[in-house]
Amino acid sequence: MTDRFFTLTGAALALAAALTPAQARAADALATWTVSSSAPQGLASHDGTVEAVRQTVVAAQVAGAVVALPVKAGDRVKAGQLLARLDARAAEQQAGAAAAQVEAARAAQQVATLEVQRQRQLFASRFISQAALDQAEAQFKTATAQANAQMAAAQAARTESGYFAVKAPYDAVVTEVGVMPGDMALPGRALVTLFDPSALRVAVAVPESAAAGLRSRLATAVGVEIAGQRLTVPHWEVLPAADPVTHTVTVRIELPTGGVASPGSFARAWLPTVAGGTGLQRVFIPGRALVQRAELKAVYAVGADGRALLRQVRTGAVSGDQVEVLAGLRPGERIALDPQAAARRP
Known part of the structure; x- marks a missing residue:
């Protein structure tokens, strides 16, 4: 029995030695898959x-120091909610001065109104000339225009003072706060970034x-x-x-x-996908050819010399036993169907 075993073993070794290199490679060939692309209707x-x-980057419209910052990243805010407050003392003083000038202009307008009424009565009784009445009418119109101008200036001052309170334009989530209390806010500088x-x-x-x-x-x-x-x-x-x-x-x-x-x-x-050559070509490979090691997904690409090299790929959807490859392989390339056998090859 022992003599027979050595005889068979010797015969097998002799047969292997008799194989040409090409025949030996063929006997040890890997099962491979040729990569192809398709554009199915799907x-x-x-x-x-x-x-x-x-998504809005809320910026300051006026210059001023940040004195209050009641929100932080991740907060949900409502439309009109305060996001940041700037130092508005100078603006409030200007608004107060403008309001005082409005009162003075209104008083001057009231005096001009009474004066033009008296001049009209005197002109009706023929005690004054047309020129005197015209002068009174002109003074009345001037006082009225000055009062309107002062009211407009006061309204602009009040509006500008409102710019020092930065508010949310809509219901949103704060993603970033770009300033800290004490920072100087300038027109155009981002204060808060938020999105709906x-x-x-x-x-x-x-x-x-x-x-x-x-x-x-x-x-x-x-x-x-x-x-x-x-x-x-x-x-x-x-x-x-x-x-x-x-x-x-x-x-x-x-x-x-x-x-x-x-x-x-x-x-x-x-x-x-669109057929007729204008769609997106999709590449699928058998799932058993895929190697996954932690976050790495790869296949063994077989070259023209028969060597199998590990290559990283990016995968997509899974359809049955097929896996879509988004990047890493080109049509016409060959991959090993048995990664373990490919890894053992020299």
């Missing part, structure tokens, strides 16, 4: 960003070659995934202009009210 995955429909949480959308950049096809399918509902939550959204639009640098067109997807997203969050959108 939904393609795209990375996007959540943004607010209404009831109106959010997802912005997605798509190739401009796909824009025309997407516009023809605006009636199709699209999917959005944010923080693990999948939503179906019926309303979306394709902007008419393309970015001259990236040659992409922005797609805006309206989010329903009451979501948990915040501006700047990552979102994944599924937009309609």
